[in-house]
Amino acid sequence: MSLLQLAWKNIAGNGLRSWVVALCALVVAAFTLFATLLLRGSATSLELAAARLGAEIVVVPEGAQTEIEGALLMGVPAQFWMPEENVEKLLAIPGVEAASPQIYLATLVGASCCSVSEMFMVAYDPETDFTVRPWLEKELPAGxxxxxxxxxxxxxxxxxxxxxxVYGDLVKLVGNLEPTGTGLDQSLFFTLDTAHDMARVSLTEALEPLVIPPDQVSAILLKTEPGTNTEEIAVEIYRTVPGVYPIQSANLFQTSRMHLESLLNTVVIVMMLIWPLAIVLIGMIYLMAANERRRELGVLRALGATRRFVAESLLLEASLLAFCGASAGIFVAVLALYLFRRLIINSLGVPFLLPPPGLLALQIGIGLLLAMFSVFLAALLPAIKISRQDPAIAMRE
Amino acid sequence: MNKFLGVIMILTALVLAIAPVFTDCESQGKMLTTADGRSVSMKCHWAGIAEIAAAIPLGIAGIYALRGRRKETLRLAGIVGAASGLMAILLATELIGTCGNPAMTCNVLMRPIVLFSGTLGIVASIALFFVAREPEPPPTVAAA
Known part of the structure; x- marks a missing residue:
């Protein structure tokens, strides 16, 4: 009988012990992977959203900082206004290379003139835009x-x-953008001309007209000259343009970043409780099993099995259980995270995007190794102890 | 092992039969209004009702897995369970489907629950099939 066969027979021979060990490995692997994927997925999603915005500085009316984060991250419709003349003022600031205004709108709630209720909409200026156009170039070179x-x-x-x-105006959906896991996924993008056309049509076709105040914009996105200090430019904007608040892209989504940090701390604390407890529990199970199986292992030694063979059979048994439990845990964690991602985004209020397959495979591998290492560590001491006992004494007891 | 798998199959069948009733759009008070003003159920509601039809054979297969002793019975229960789990998934995705808007309750809650439970049901059923794959020993004939 080979070492592997012996380990399988031992696993099948003691169902309850095997189930408990596999379950511990399942919990450790599932929790570790779920938490890691969730946190990394949220961080990736935030970075992607900031990158897609494509601006070094976003200028919004003072007091609208939280609203713009909610709109861009969670798709919560937001409407705020500031004078369009701010575009010229911002372009006059040294270090600002380009400035492009955007208007943020929202569809009506429960109105038959809008296909989708409460949808966040972004109108951009194609003449000056440098944020939306780069995404469109791949699919729609003409814009x-x-x-x-x-x-x-x-x-x-x-x-x-x-x-x-939208507001009684039938618009043509010409394509969809790649997912980001943020509110941008449930937003609609069009030009300022389309927005004004919608406002015109809404006067006769919508339950409520779409109001776009003349010479007003919601936000201005800034591109800075290479090598300039964005913080200095932000300070200059705050000093020279009244009633606006400049948000540097590095500081964008600060509330969500803080939320993620507190989530990370909670996960670390829970992991610090679960991991040692699982190791202690598995260690105790193996210690009891080793005592129960003294005679059996004594016979094995008397038949010629070496100490190393006995220790290896126990460790292989533990590793097999850990592998099976951890694999099941990883499968459940990835499946649950993939299927329930929208519920997680809504419940936790954080954006989320599953990492690309390569990174996902790496994280799965780390989760599997961690669970196997935990069980191996827990079984190591009992395995060494039992392999060192004298066969004659073990068989007599 | 087959008892454990049987319990998983029964639990997933219960979730498949019960959860859609409380997680479809109608459970949140959302219905379609026709041109003549009548309120009609959305298709996610009918998909939820149809899930009961897929859950029943899965549950029965689970009971057989729990109580059955013959390997052939267990293998058959595994096949029926896997087919029922697949049917549960297809009902919510291809055959009837859920509402078009991904942000609606049925797509956020009902569909993931059905897909998760259906997948677990299939995995448990396939595992049951393989656990019971060893041939039964030939019946012994008592010597006269």
Whole structure:
């Protein structure tokens, strides 16, 4: 009988012990992977959202900092206004290379003139834009025309093959952007001309007209000259342009970053409780099992098995159980995280995007190794202890 | 092992039969209003009702896994369980489906629950099939 066969027979021979050990490995692997994937997925999503914004500084009306984060991250519709003349003032600041205004709008709640209720919408200026256009260039080199819109990953056509009704205006959905795991996935993007056309149509076709105050914009996105200090520019903006608040891209989503940090601390504390407890529990199970199996292992030694063979059979048994338990735990964790990602985003209020397959495989490997190492560590002491006992004494007891 | 797998199959069948009732859009008071003003259920509601039809054979297969002794019975229970789990997934994705808007309750809650439970049901059923794959020993004939 080979070492592997002996280990399998021992596993099958003591169902309860095997189940408890496998369950411990399952919990350790599932929790570690779930927490790691969730935190890394949220961080990746935040970085992707900031990168997609493409601006070094976002200038919003004073007091709208939290609202813009909610809109960009969670898709919570937000509307705020500031004078369009701020674009010229910002362009006059040394170090600012480009400035592009955007208007933030929202569809009506529960109105038949809007296909989707409470959808966040972004209108951009194609003449000056440097944030939305780069994403479009891959699919739509000519950019968006009048009456054309592009949606986030969650946006789908509701009227016919590619139509969406917004304030009674039937616009054409020409494509969808790659997912980011943020509110941008449930947002609609179009040009300022389309926004003004919507406002015109809404006067006769919508339950409530779409109001875009003249010469007002919601936010201005800034691109700085290479090598300039964005912090100095932000201070200069705050000093020279009244009523606005400049947010550096590094400081964007600060509330979510803090939320993530507190989540990370909680996860670390829970891990510090679960991991040693699982090791102690498995260690105690193996210690009891080693005592129970003294005679059996004594016979094995008397038949010629070396100390190393006995220790290895116990460790292999533990490793097999850890592998099976951890594999099941990893499968459940990844499946749950993938299927319930929208519920997690809504419940925790953090964006989330599953990492790319390579990174996911690496994290799965780390989770598996951690669980196997935990069980191996717990079984090591009992295995060494039992392999050192004298066969004659063990068989007599 | 087969008892444990049987319990998983029964639990997943219960979740498949019960959870959609409380997690479809209608459970949140959302219904379609027709042109003549009537309120009708959305398709996620009917998908949820149809899940009961997939859950029943899965639950029965689970009971067989729990109580059955013959390897052939267990293997058959594994096949029926896997087919029922697959049917549960197909009902919520392809055959009937859920609402179009990914942000609606049925897509945030009901569909993930059904897919998760269906997958677990399939995995448990396949495991049951393989656990019971060893051939039964031939019946012994008592010497006269």
């Amino acid at each position: 968006l025309g009048l009456g054309e819109v592009i949606g986030g990953d969650y946006i789908f056509a509701t009227e016919g093959e590619d139509g969406i009704l």
